[in-house]
Amino acid sequence: MFDVAELISQCQAAVGQSEPHRAVREVLEGTMADAEAVGDVMRPRQGGLNILHSAPDLTVLHVVWAPGMVLFPHDHLMWAAIGIYAGQEDNTFYRRDPEQPTTVTSSGGKELKVGDVLVLGRDAIHGVANPLAQITGAIHVYGGDFVNQPRSQWGPGPLEERPYDMAVVNAQFAEGNEATGLTK
Secondary structure, three states: OHHHHHHHHHHHHHHHOOOHHHHHHHHHHHHHHHHHHHHHHHHOOOOEEEEEEOOOOOEEEEEEOOOOEEEEEOOOOOOOOEEEEOEEEEEEEEEEOOOOEEEEEEEEEEEEOOEEEEEEOOEEEEEOOOOOOOEEEEEEEOOOOOOOOOOEEEEEOOOOEEOOOOHHEEEEHHHHHHHOOOOO
């Protein structure tokens, strides 16, 4: 059976390893091997970012994407590991435009399905979409203080760099929930 406290404990131990992002990936791979058990415990009902653990060296989030939801490009300025336990998360990767460094252009992507785990490097810029007509559930683990780390977003709207704004992100989750009838 999946246990949130045990996951956090394993991630805390992994952060102390010589290559923490790889150690956390292994933890998430083990966790997502029984994705159904994770879903049984997490019971996603509506889109949102829920903080499971936040510390200067580690943040663990339960992320639920509403059906059809799209989140604009953003960076983390720390490594991240993503494990999918329900649905699908499509990641589009971006790079800064060399001629206009405050803008980004698409540079590929990765489709994550149930059981998949993806590690993003410190400099990654990505946008996320749930292409399905159902909720997508994921565990996101960050190698730092995701909540308080100043970082950037490119959107909503034009892909121009601006400070990351959690209120805007939360509004996008609320809009996704409202658009699909997932209100409380």
